[in-house]
Amino acid sequence: MTPPSSDDSPSGVIELFHRFERWVHGRLLRMLNLQAHERETQVHLMLANRQRGVVEYWTFLFLSMSIATLGLAMNSTAVVIGAMLVSPLMGPIVEFAMGLVVGSPVLTVRSTIRITGSLLLVIGGAALITLVLPFREVTAEIAARTHPTLLDMALAVCVALAAALTTVKAKSETNVVASGAAIGIALVPPICVVGFGLGIGDMEIARGALLLLVTNFFAIVSVGAVFFYLLGFEQVSVQAWDDEALAASPEGGVVHRALRALEQVFGSRRSGVFRIALPAVLLIGVAVPLYSGLMQVSWEARTRAAVSRILDQAESEDDFDASWTVAGGQVQVRTYLVGSVERADSLEARLATRIAAASGVEPDVRVTPMPSYEAIARAVEPLRAQGAAAPVADATADLAALRRDLASALAGAWPVEAYGPLAGWSLQMDDQGGVELVLRHLGPQPDAGAGRLLASALESETIEGLRVRFTPLDTATVEASVDEVDGWLTAVEGGLQVARRSTGITLCVQVPDSATLAASTAALDAVRRVDSLRATAPGAAVEMRRAGTSFTTRLRPAGAAPSCVELGGLSDGPESPRAAGQGG
Structure with a gap:
């Protein structure tokens, strides 16, 4: 035909x-070897037999939640899979999709109520179990369900097809169990992770798992509804069965009250407005978080590709090992570099600038210099002894704690009045396991005794045997003509990174006046490049002005004399100094 x-x-x-x-x-x-009359039989069974097996449904749901939560906490994939085999979520979710297709308000409202109750039970139960557990570690099984990807949505589509197909071909309990397990794979674990996140008070985990839940639920319902429509279920007349099912339910029950409330808003449940508006309201409820989720997933996919490309390119220029994560709208990079502190600072600045430009967010980049690969291996070895497969990134956890301790100690011990504001610092290990703290500051070179005194003050709060090395920053003015700005732009880029990392340093930037700029395309391009660089270094203190006929830049302590306009090479001009974020 x-x-x-x-x-x-x-x-x-x-x-x-x-x-x-x-x-x-x-x-x-x-x-599919189906007859047209089987469609009516399937819908009638959904409407007529809904009250059967209520106790079994909630019992199996509770057991599925308990097993899944414990399996996630134990980091046991086998236990999580076991929870899927007893999950009963297939029923109400498939009925919800069917209700949208056949236009049954009773079926749609009834399944919505049961789905909502199921979500509340699983989330609340998982949170309570988490509270009573003696350990609350974020295992790999939990972490895997906090950052949805496009692969998760593809899985949900396959799950929906399996559930819809086994529903219309439900000739045996085996098929029903198979479809229930399929739904459980996509929904039960993320629901339990939402409860786990609430139980430990970590909203990032809860939000990430909730996003995965909403994405999977929408995919399952949408694919299921399209499948039922293609089979012609929209031609099934459900008016008489709707009335029959409604009459069989308690007069003062939740379904009756919900339908009466909806009829007051949309009119009779027989009206076309009710049939169209009800699914529209329900689907809009998940469309907003779904859109947000898809945008987040898309950003993470693009950013992961960009970060991988940037690191691959950087590895061709420098010899280093890196671990990185892209999640929750943030980018974190942890790197061990075989080389000097200066090379580490340069690499950190380049990575931060490139990743910020590619991702649109300010990344958290840390580069730790090491004298050799042997030193890196020694830094990682204690952690590997605790776990055979501990990655190099695990060593960063201890270093991160040490950095926090040092930052707190430095805040109270660094003599700003004598040696100027700190522009940054880094840790370097030698081949014998010693640790050296390299301080970059905007001030005079301290004498030899200053390093020993500062190390003694810091040792009591951090680590023994700490050595301190001072690296004063160059505060000389860098000047260039309108035809030679490449080196000047490099100085501006480095200065921006220094100013971004320190609240006590200002970058002074002067560009030529309007008349000079108007006569040089290269000069205008340089100004645009400065604006672009400033956008990649949010928080950097910059004073920028137009005056004279040359480009100049210089670092100086914030609020100190002389001011930017009084520095050598930054003569007064017709425009006043401007703060970072304003036009130049």
């Missing part, structure tokens, strides 16, 4: 579409 041709009138086009629909329905029914 093939769809016949028709005239071009509106009624002819509509008739052609309906005949094409019937052709598609017939082909799919034959492919």
Whole structure:
């Protein structure tokens, strides 16, 4: 049977579409070895038998939640899979999709109530179990369900097809269990992770798992509804069965009250407005978080590709090992570099600038210099002894704690008045396991005794045997003509990174006046490049002005004399100094 041709009138086009629909329905029914009357039987069973097995449903749901939560906390994939085998979530979710297709307010509202109750039970139960557990470690099984990807949505699509197909072909309990397990794979673990996140008070975990839950739920319902429509379920008349099911439910029950409330808003449940508006309201409820989730997933996919490309390119320039994560709208990079502190600072600045430009967010980049790969291995070895597969990134956890301790100690011990503000610092290990603290500051070179005194003050709060090395920053003015700005732009880029990392340093920037800029395309391009660089270094203190005929830049302590306009090479001009973030 093939769809016949028709005239071009509106009624002819509509008739052609309906005949094409019937052709598609017939082909799919034959492919699945189904009869048209089986559609009515399936819908009638959903409406008539809904109250049967209520105790079993909630019992199996509770057991599935308990097993899944414990399996996630134990980091046991086998236990999590076991929870899927007893998950009963297939029923209400498939009925929800069917209710949208056949236009049954009773089926849609009833399944919505049960889905909502199921979510509350699983989330609340998982949170309570988490509270009573003696350990609350974020295991790999939990972490895997806090950052949804496009692969998770692809899995949900496959799950939905499995559930919908086994629903219309439910000739045995085996099929029903298979579809229930399929739904459980995509929904039960993320629901339990939402409860785990609430139980430990970590909203990032809860939000990430909730995003995965909403994404999977929408994919399952949408694919299921399309599948039922292609099989022709929208042709099933449910009015009499709706009335029969509603009459069988308690008069003052939740379904009755919900339908009465909806009828007051949309009119009779027999009206076309009710049939269209009800699914629209329900789907809009998940459309907003779904859109946000898809945008987040898309950003993470693009950013991961960009960070991988940037690190691959940087590895061709420097010899280092890196670990990195992209999650929750943030980018974190931890790197061990075989080389000097200066090379580490340069690499950190380049990575931060490139990743910020590619991702649109300010990344957290840390580069730790090491004298050799042997030193890196020694730094990681104690952690590997605790776990055979501990990655190099695990060593960063101890270093991160040490950095926090040092930052706190430095805040109270660094003599700003004597040696100027700190522009940054880094740790370097030698081949013998000694640790050296390299301080970059904007001030005079301290004498040899200053390093020993500062190390003694810091040792009591951090680590023994700490050595301190001072690295004063160059505060000389860098000047360039309108035809030679490449080196000057490099100085501006480095100065921005220094100013971004320190609240006590200001970058003074002067560009030529408007008349000079108007006469040079290269000069205008340089100014645009400065604006672009400033956008990649949010928080950097910059004073920028237009004056004279050359480009100049210089670092100076914030609030100190002389001011930017009084520094050598930064003569007064017609425009006053401007703060970072304003036009230049």
